[in-house]
Amino acid sequence: MSQDAKIRLDHVQKKYLGSKAPAVDSLTLEVPEGEILVLVGPSGCGKSTTLRLINRMIEPTGGRIFLDEEDVTTVDPDHLRRRIGYVIQQIGLFPHQTIAQNIATVPKMLKWDKARIAERVDELLSVVGLDPEVYRGRYPSELSGGQAQRVGVARALGADPEIMLMDEPFGAIDPITRDRLQNEFLRVQETLRKTIVFVTHDIDEAIKMGDRIAILGEQSHIRQIDTPERILAFPVDDFVRDFIGSGSTLKGLHFEIVDDNVELDPYPTMTVDSTAAEGLALARAAHADWVLLLDASHRPLRWVPVDELEAGGPVTAESGTEVLAKVSLGATLFQALEQMLVSSAAVACVVREDGSYHGVVRLTYLNRVIRQARREAREHYERLEAMA
Amino acid sequence: MSQLTPAQARLGDHGTTTDGREPEGSLPPDLEAPHEPGWLTRARRKHLGLKTAPLGILGLAGLVFWYYQSLNLAESKVQIASPLAWGTKLWPQTVEHLTIAFWSTVLVVVVAIPLGIALTRPPLRRFGPTIVAVANSGQALPAYGLLILFLSMLGQGLRTVVVALVLYALLPVLRNTMVGLDAVERSVIEAGRGMGMTRWQVLTRIELPLAVPVILAGVRVAMILNIGMATLAYLIGGGGLGVTIAVGLKLQQDAVLVIGASIVAIVALTFDWLGALAETYLRPKGV
Amino acid sequence: MWSVLDSTRDDHVDGIISWFDYIASRPDDILEATWAHAKITLTVIVVATVFSVLLGVFVQRRPALRAFALSVSGIFLTIPSLALFALFIPIVGTGNEPAMYALFLYAILPILRNTVTGLDSVPPAVVESAKGMGMGTLRQLARIRLPLAWPIIMAGIRISTLITVGIAAIAVLVGGDGLGTYIQSGLTRLGLPNSLESVWTGTAFTVLLGLVLDAALAGFQRVTTSKGLRM
Known part of the structure; x- marks a missing residue:
């Protein structure tokens, strides 16, 4: 047991009266400070129940719950909940209270003074990207779904809790708004560093939001808990493999950023003012079939095949074929793959911010990355097994 | 409350008010409103009542006043002049009438709302549907018979009338309190509990304020029932404007x-x- | 009510026994009064249903008319029953008639309101697809909109029936018949033998009639509602 867990569940169990099998069966789990842990699993696996056990919206029938190593299994649940932010899919804004009053709910119960509450409300509205001047006095019925969910998050952050529980918070929102809210939330989280337990049934959302993902089976049994990268690279069993779905290996490329850690192959390049003969010499030296033609400011322009260079003549902006597969430094390998597929090339040009040539990524490299990720993940699990 | 909210459907209630106005749909604020045809929105917005009603009532009062004057009581026969004397008959009867209606309505509110709250709390909750079902068939209870039965038990007088009226008008307020509390979105209560509100805070700060429109509608029904029932108070010596109607019938x-x-x-x-x-x-x- | 509790247990038993005796001694009379009461109610409800459903269909999508119709029928329900009964006497004389006119006015609102809300509740997509398949306005109404709104309309009819049964007991005050006669005769002889039994009979059989009619309508609703709408 590590001592720095922010949230620790120790053999927590929930058994409902009159049902034979427990809804949550002996769950042990740790969430370190500042982490987003995503609980994900098929519907009915008990992930929501698990979440609600943490703030004791549902009382556990066994085991213990620790926050900051303090046993909170039997403390007053109302006081406990005021320390924990809670966001649910239906949001549950109080329709008869203004946005400001909604956000002030917990600070008011904690008896903050008025000025501090007002300041906090405005601050939180700004954090979630709503103009306090405009929204403070509005009622929930005047908000769109996305705005309401922002207010829901702001309200949960009301008294600056260190822990947030989020139950499918973006589930009822259209895909475009959801994507935006997810990004904004991750941006906010970068500065706030809350400890978050996040429930979803959507594996893609889990991959996007989670520092770690716990894939839950029936009765909240943890089937695999790890970083998204490792889960994608090495699903431990068929259940997890089925759940994360096909194409999971490719999804792993989302986590690889094109930067200097990426193996960028040099490629023979020539500029528009060089001659065909010079280009041919470069290609021969590099055993390449193509030469990359750059413009005056070193931006990739055309792929020129060796046979065209052999034919001699001037190399112009019309020679060869256009460079279509281009990604910027900082993009993901997945984007590079996408570029290669749409331009049916096995190579993508990597360009710097000003558009100038930096290097190339090859399909074979992506292949290697995937295989390496799988190998590392497998070795990681083998080590774990050996230790156990 | 004519709209069948899920809560009402659950409680087997179909709602009644004496109210011709449109039901106010309480769309969950968190989800997009379901698409609603324009004519329905327009129909909801139309409230003929509030502004035109006083004009109509004043017009009706004017008409009655004109008719009253045209009777020329000073010169008409005693069968008309005596029961229609304003100072000694009609005005005191109106005051009596309103006194009866007022006290019974106040008592109904005092009894029915706490009772309705109690019947929506977990320990008593399961009796709710039964009580609402009884309350619904209670509409067939003849006020006339009820009054006479109370007369035989409590004797003549205002007190008897008020007790009978309270029992009779209890049901709409009780039912609407229960339905109103039951109709509060589960997610709103869940959010309140999740933020660490106590049950009492959730009740007083969230459930009751949100149920106010429905409860008020019930109180309004009770008040109108009481004013109507007070017309029968004359039958057991309770006075009220029913006396004049009865005299008119008899003579x-x-x-x-x-x-x-x-x-x-x-x-x-x-x-x-x-x-x-x-x-x-x-x-x-905001609601 | 509480004074009953003061009396001894034997008093209750005696009271109940004497009430049963009272009923047993005149079943035909009571049945006749009950039938008269039912006749008033059923006539009123049938007429009010036809009138209100047609009116509801007509005003549902006409906001101004709809608000007007609902307001006016709401006003009727607001006017105390004895007053409304009395207002019809100068026009139609005493007897069952003034009561039935007044009861008709009372019965309109619940049925009318439930008709329009019932029609409102029909999903626009369903009507749209019916239209798209070439159904005419009347056919949409008869095949789609009214059947879908029917459970809600029936709920309104049942409310109106209960209200009508209860209020019809007052008809006796304006010279009508029905179970109110038992209440009145009990009142006029209050203190004399059998007076309370008479009031109990009038009251209890009115409630009973209400319950029987409601149950019958519930059965009718079951039979006439599409299985797909039953849960």
């Missing part, structure tokens, strides 16, 4: 009958309008 004087009945109608319509005003202005903002 077969249409003028007395019409004036007595019209004043009762004007009183009822006036208070119904006041009830509608209260419903509009006491409703929490």
Whole structure:
């Protein structure tokens, strides 16, 4: 047991009266400070129940719950909940209270003074990207779904809790708004560093939001808990493999950023003012079939095949074929793959911010990355097994 | 409350008010409103009542007043002049009438709302549907019979009338309190509990304010029932404007009958309008 | 009510026994009064249903008319029953008639309101697809909109029936018949033998009639509602 867990569940169990099998069966789990842990699993696996056990919206029938190593299994649940932010899919804004009053709910119960509450409300509205001047006095019925969910998050952050529980918070929102809210939330989280337990049934959302993902089976049994990268690279069993779905290996490329850690192959390049003969010499030296033609400011322009260079003549902006597969430094390998597929090339040009040539990524490299990720993940699990 | 909210459907209730206005749909604020055709939105917005009602009531009162004057009581026969004397008959009867209606309505509120709250709390919750079902069939209870039965038990007088009326008008307020509390979105309560509100805080700060429109509608129904029932108070010596109607019936004087009945109608319509005003202005903002 | 509790247990038993005796001694009379009461109610409800459903269909999508119709029928329900009964006497004389006119006015609102809300509740997509398949306005109404709104309309009819049964007991005050006669005769002889039994009979059989009619309508609703709408 590590001592720095922010949230620790120790053999927590929930058994409902009159049902034979427990809804949550002996769950042990740790969430370190500042982490987003995503609980994900098929519907009915008990992930929501698990979440609600943490703030004791549902009382556990066994085991213990620790926050900051303090046993909170039997403390007053109302006081406990005021320390924990809670966001649910239906949001549950109080329709008869203004946005400001909604956000002030917990600070008011904690008896903050008025000025501090007002300041906090405005601050939180700004954090979630709503103009306090405009929204403070509005009622929930005047908000769109996305705005309401922002207010829901702001309200949960009301008294600056260190822990947030989020139950499918973006589930009822259209895909475009959801994507935006997810990004904004991750941006906010970068500065706030809350400890978050996040429930979803959507594996893609889990991959996007989670520092770690716990894939839950029936009765909240943890089937695999790890970083998204490792889960994608090495699903431990068929259940997890089925759940994360096909194409999971490719999804792993989302986590690889094109930067200097990426193996960028040099490629023979020539500029528009060089001659065909010079280009041919470069290609021969590099055993390449193509030469990359750059413009005056070193931006990739055309792929020129060796046979065209052999034919001699001037190399112009019309020679060869256009460079279509281009990604910027900082993009993901997945984007590079996408570029290669749409331009049916096995190579993508990597360009710097000003558009100038930096290097190339090859399909074979992506292949290697995937295989390496799988190998590392497998070795990681083998080590774990050996230790156990 | 004519719309079948899920809560009402659950409680087996289909709602009644004496209210011709449109039900206010309480769309969950968190989800997009389901697409609603334009004519329905327009129909919801139309509230003929609040502004035109006072004009109608005043017009009716003017008509009755004109008719009353045209009777020329000073020179008409005693069968008409005596029961229609304003200072000694009609005005005291109106006061009596309103006194009965007022006290029974106050008592109904005092009894029915706490009872309704108790019946929606976990320990008693399971009795809710049964009580609402009984309350619904209770509408067939004849006020007339109820009054006489209470007369035989409690004797003549105002107290008997008020007790009978309270029992009779209890049901709408009780039912609406339960339905109103039950109709509060589960997610709103869940959010309140999740933020660490106590059950009492959730009840007083969230559930009750949100149920206010429905409860008020019930109180308004109870008030109108009470004003109507007070018309029968004369049967057991409770006075009220029913006396004039009864005299008109007994003496077969249409003028007395019409004036007595019209004043009762004007009183009822006036208070119904006041009830509608209260419903509009006491409703929490944002709902 | 509480004074009953003060009396001894034997008093209750005696009271109940004497009430049963009272009923047993005149079943035909009571049945006749009950039938008269039912006749008033059923006539009123049938007429009010036809009138209100047609009116509801007509005003549902006409906001101004709809608000007007609902407001006016709401006003009727606001006017105390004895007053409304009395107002019809100068026009139609005493007897069952003034009561039935007044009861008709009372019965309109619940049915009318439930008709329009019932029609409102029909999903626009369903009507749209019916239209798209070439159904005419009347056919949409008869095949789609009214059947879908029917459970809600029936709920309104049942409310109106209960209200009508209860209020019809007052008809006796304006010279009508029905179970109110038992209440009145009990009142006029209050203190004399059998007076309370008479009031109990009038009251209890009125409630009973209400329950029987409601149950019958519930059965009718079951039979006439599409299985797909039953849960």
